Amino acid sequence: MTGFSVDTKLFQELGELLVSKESIALVELIKNAYDADATVVTVTGVNIGDAEHGQIIVADDGVGMDGGEFRRGFLTIAGRTKNSGDRRSPVFGRRYTGEKGVGRLASHKLGVVVEVQSRKAGPTQRGAAALPSAVSEVNAHIDWAAIEALETLDQIPTSGAVTVVESSKPTKPESGTTLTIAPLRTAWSGRMRTSFLQEAATLAPLPVTWKKLPDGVVAEKLLFDALPIRDQQSSDPGFEVIFGGDLSLGDQLLPDDAAAANWIAEISFDRDSGKLAIALAPTARELRDAPNAEGFRFEKLLGKNAGPSFSARILQLSNNSWTEEISGVRLFMEGFRVSPYGEPRNDWLGLDNDYLSRAKRALTGLARLDADRVPEGLDSEGLTTQGNKNYLGAVFLHRSSSPGLEMVVSREGFLPGAALDFIADWTRVAIDLIVRFKSLARNKPKEVRTQERLAQRTAANRSDVNETPTALRVRENAMEVERKFVNIAQAVERNDFQAAAREAKELQPSLSEIRDMADQFGSEAVQWRVLASLGTELAAFVHEINAVGLQISVLARDLEDALTMDDLARTRASIRKARQRALDLADRIRRNATYLVDATSFEGRRRRARILPRESFEAVRQFFGSRIEQKGITVVNDIPADFRTPPMFPSEVSGIFTNLLSNAVKFTDVGGRIEVTARERGGFCEVQMSNTGVAVDLSRARRFFEAFQSTTERPDAVLGQGMGMGLTITRAFVQEYGGEIDFVAPPPGFATSVCLRIPVR
Incomplete structure (x- = not known):
């Protein structure tokens, strides 16, 4: 009977294709721990600068696996264990972060051999507050080098490259899974380690981007108390990632103080209702520098299923920048960062590009909002735009409400398309609103020019008792405009276009003066009417x-x-x-x-x-x-x-x-x-x-x-x-x-x- 024969090189090809770099490989293993209802996962590097003697150990306290689950899950490439049922974890009901069944190839990316010890938790019901003790244990040995030395996958079972030993007596009472990867495929250079630590700092969202803001940080209420970063149930005890050994974050201090920001914006879109909401507010720090700063709230019905549901919080710094490790607006799916959005040199929102081309002086994103809801900006507002380093933010997505967002095969971001554009466009709108309101708040009222003051005094001397000086100026400018238009019409009739152009140029000062006085009257009219109304x-x-x-x-x-x-x-x-x-x-x-x-x-x-x-x-x-x-x-x-x-x-x-x-x-x-x-x-x-x-x-x-x-x-x-x-x-x-x-x-x-x-x- 004729069939397919699969070369063992498949693992190498899939590993390179699906896991592009070491940091993404570790993220995939951490996600597996989360899906396994772990509350803590520890990632430890031992002598990682030496590939032959180095180790990476990933240990969690999740539900673990028995022999059958290990074979169906870990040993089945592109398995369906996370695509069936309600696609939630068995105890805490977490929405699975993975669905393609290729996360185990992350161990192939990191090392030559992986040792797996998994202790299976006893049976329990969905919604339990904790996991029961372990009832069985699996110890497995996978030698990727030995596998790749074979010709086809059919030869693996008899080669000894993969061994599995099951026991009904676990060596420890606590459930969980430990992966020991050694030797390593690559010696971690200092540059690799530094790059990884920078990425690890934002693997999970910083508390300032989702937790309740401290009292007094903003004077105006935003959209959320705490943002929903994961699709999880109330009984979930939480999830923590600890980096140890050579991968320890050490004493790295990451700015996590909302009071340091000048402006904070929040965004919410619900695809079921089609409702978009944006709110921004100056912080107490901004109000000290710009007492006239004011917040803004906007709601709009975009239509059901207009895009993926998402929520976001963005913090802006005016006269400083956030540290490189945390600056930028990052995307998170079920609480895990999606690379490379918001990382250094990634400009998915176009902030750096606009900062470098500020001569355009346009906030194009605000065209998406109703013009009658947004105050008109200053001509120079485009000059106040800032790059990614001035923003710290997080956009939170849930897998169940994000149709249209598909990962590229290398796990480096989402495939381009309407869903990703939708998130980027409305996130940029919120940032452009910060730019506009910051610009308005910090713009000093213009002083009355000396020329303006002299013109008003002259009008006061010439006006009679029945007319105010300003009314006289408006009337005289209007008469001058009327006279100039007559001259222009006559010049055009005799084909003297140079004279028409000259008259039009001389017309400009009168029009400008009328416009300035109209602006002044318009801004004052409402308050005068209100005061008159109150006086009655x-x-x-x-x-x-x-x-x-x-x-x-x-x-x-x-x-x-x-x-x-x-x-x-x-x-x-x-x-x-x-x-x-x-x-x-x-x-x-x-x-x-x-x-x-x-x-x-x-x-x-x-x-x-x-x-x-x-x-x-x-x-x-x-x-x-x-x-x-x-x-x-x-x-x-x-x-x-x-x-x-x-x-x-x-x-x-x-x-x-x-x-x-x-x-x-x-x-x-x-x-x-x-x-x-x-x-x-x-x-x-x-x-x-x-x-x-x-x-x-x-x-x-x-x-x-x-x-x-x-x-x-x-x-x-x-x-x-x-x-x-x-x-x-x-x-x-x-x-x-x-x-x-x-x-x-x-x-x-x-x-x-x-x-x-x-x-x-």
Whole structure:
């Protein structure tokens, strides 16, 4: 019968093909220990500088193997033991890190002979906290040189090149497997050992890349407490790798302090939901150097199965670099580093390339984000890009949720493709966000130029009483632009293109001045409107402060009375009552302070975002809480918890609710009802506030949006009459985004209703 004959050279060919270097060979053996439910694996080098007398010993405390498992697993090349069943380890339920059954060829890469001693643990159930004692032992001898001296694999069983001895009496009670590899194929030079130690330092992720960050490192919460580095069960006691002998890491100190970083970013993508999330925040160290630094949070639905699931944490240094052993952003599959990503001279994210070509001044990765969510960067931000040495990071992958990621045969990275590009692209987006926000935080506000100051003074001298100096400058520049365009048109008609070009060049200063003033007005307009909006509610604020002051006086009197009581029980009861009242007052002051900060702080108008209006309305409602309580009004917040506005400044949303609720409280009858709703309809974000009490004549209602047209015919006892500016300011907020606002027919049971509509896009 005719069949295949396999030459023993197969082992040499497979070993060179599948395991490219010694460090990868050791990683494969360590992964085998992890898959075997080991909690500790020790890798020891003995005299490795001498190939003939050197040894490498890999010992673990895992479940071990009996004779049958040794033959099916270790002696079966490309076996299927990790491809069947649920592909998890037998006791701790770990997701297998290997699946091709070729890890044992790692011993061929390292040495000529391998001695295997494996003690098999007794039977136990999945989820146990520890392994039982050993019940059997296997001792095997594999002589790779003797195998390769044969012609075919068929000759191995009778050659003595491989021997296996089984025993039902283990030499030690503890289970586990020990591989002793000697002699070595290659004498480890000093350079080889140094290179290995550098790689071994990041074989497992540094704690700073996945453990909970210490309190106070970042002021803003990121995405994770601790990142999920492995697909494992809660009963898993953990896994540790110890290097000893000539392979000992010694006293090598690796920076592992999150507080040393300037910025920290985290990324999460779930392929089942298609949700991507990115968050970054300045550290306390960065805030000392750049007090204006602020964090950023972004979410986007990319679609189910858009790429592999992954999570990541990246730490950035501004004026220094991480040590070479740990710098770079590395990839980890089930908690084991995938070479060569993030290693020195590996630029899988293109950071070094962009650092060397900073003249481009472009953060191209940010084009993947919605433009209305990301603040515009400075023209010079590209000059602040940094290379790999300024980043320390880890990207964590799980085998079960990483379809499309396939190892190259040499175990040196993944095959190029869409899955790897997906991870690289979004990781780079997070880094580009760090660059942008770092650049914005450290950019000093430009001073008013002397030329600008003189131009403003000249305009002030020439403007009349009916016009501001700035308005005069805008009008005169606009007239100059108009005149230049007329000259250009006339020059083009007579084919005098040189004159047209000259006029166009002379036009530039006027356009630049108009643009600069427009930028200034645009950045200030929101805050002026917010302050004006708050001013319209000054009466309510004054009343709130007076009410708090009155209650504090009452509290002080109650405490004074408690001191004069003879009955200890009554004294304690009175003090407890006063304590609770003080806590209530503190909470009331805190709520009002929160509202004022939201409404007037720079944070409230620094960056537009998709606001949760339900939360904004609640903050405003508490500000009017005392008057609402006095009138016995029921306020219903019927805005869905997950509903968001189009991108707006937080202070704008607060200002809108402040003015609308103030009017509603004034006009609602005692014991009445106020209701606010929100929905998306016809491409618009629609918010409607309705109240009982006094009705508004819809035919005349539009006039109330004009300045100084107060809706209040008689003053409210607490909130006052009003300045007639609240609805005017609210309309300005809404119209800023191309929206509209008006009084509308109220729903059943209500007297008045105001509805605003802002385009979603």
